[in-house]
Amino acid sequence: MYDLQAIRADFPILSRRVYDRPLVYLDNAATTQKPLCVLDAMREEYLNANANVHRGVHYLSQRATDLHEAARETVRSFINARKTEEIVFTRGTTEAINLVASSFCQSQMKPGDEILVSDMEHHSNIVPWQLQAQQRGIVVRHLPITDDGRLCCDSGPLCCDTDSLCCDSVAAYLTEKTKLLSITHVSNVLGTVNPVAELVRMAHERGIPVLIDGAQGAPHTRIDVQALDCDFYAFSGHKMYGPTGIGVLYGKEEWLDRLPPYQGGGEMIDKVTWERTTFERLPFKFEAGTPDYVATHGLATAIGYISSVGFDSIEAHERELTRYCMQQLQTIDGLHIYGCPLPTSPLEEKTWNHDAVVSFNVSSPSGESIHHLDIGTLLDRLGIAVRTGHHCAQPLMQRLGISGTVRASFALYNTKEEIDALVAAVRRVAAMF
Secondary structure (H helix, E strand, O other): OOOHHHHHHOOHHHHOEEOOEEOEEOEOOOOOOOOHHHHHHHHHHHHHOOOOOOOOOOHHHHHHHHHHHHHHHHHHHHHOOOOHHHEEEEOOHHHHHHHHHHHHHHHHOOOOOEEEEEOOOOHHHOHHHHHHHHHHOOEEEEEOOOOOOOOOEOOEOOOOOOOOOOOOOHHHHOOOOEEEEEEEOEOOOOOEEOOHHHHHHHHHHOOOOEEEEOOOOOOOOOOOHHHHOOOEEEEEOHHHOOOOOOEEEEEOHHHHHHOOOOOOOOOOEEEEOOOOEEEOOOOHHHOOOOOOHHHHHHHHHHHHHHHHHOHHHHHHHHHHHHHHHHHHHOOOOOEEEEOOOOOOOHHHHHHOOEOOEEEEEEEOOOOOEEOHHHHHHHHHHOOEEOEEEOOOOHHHHHHHOOOOEEEEEOOOOOOHHHHHHHHHHHHHHHHHO
């Protein structure tokens, strides 16, 4: 049984009021709230096991090290990596992608080589590659998307029905110049769930490694990196009920062995002399300096919490919330939802893959577009927290021909009653214009 009220009780912030109204928190794609068990675990470590890891022989250091490395094993199990050596702790998805961009481009690319991304990427999966392009003369290419925000490929309608207007084949963009495909698992704006396993297969057939931006995937979808066969997978703790400032880069051992260190300093070295430096074994080669060992413990606790609720139950709950929200918002005149529409046929139902995010804009009865910032500001005064703007995806906004959207995003603790409150509030705001 999915005991929603018991789950909500684990998140005290959800019971607070803003502007003398009950808080309706629908900004989970930006960051999730934290359950008491995560807060308690981190407080407990600071109180009873606070010492730098890997460097001390005393009890506190050994205890902190044990918790830190236990967290690495928890992450390994969570995504089904083969070894803990394949789990690199970072500050988040952004740093994980920057790590790969820096190390991969330095060692594996030459001027004229290409990185392939898509039109729906977050800036964190665009800007690092552009910086490398400026420094090294590589080329950043981007896969186009359909008007409803989906990719297609040459082996069939993986993410759209046969009546959809498909973009050019993904395969046509995978050329001898392509050295890496870096693709989002789930769009943070559209909620599109990309067919990453199929994309990995297509890329690997051409000898091209794949990095998956899992910032929006890991919190909502069961991840098995061995089944996906991806070469790299990046995600953040704070989007999955863990603390901020901690993230994970999974990399296949053979790739991490081949890549040079991203940063230099303590912890990542084997031996330092004035003549040369040799580096530590994996994963420590990529973990320079003191790690946030308390946050890794918090992340492990958050993963344990997700597991206790049940990933299948969470996925079903969030998928139902997404569907319900789209159905209810569509009853508002002048409201337009971006991304894959609700299915209207058995074929569309089979291929519908939209998760945990609904982005929309509203036009007034006169047909004028109501600015997303105005809607978000007024919703806030009604106690409803949503995100407005370009959502760190300006190229996608350009593709859609808009400046931004209102975005509602869901988590395991959200309810249909909160969606009803959102819909009523949007209807009220629209009437004001």
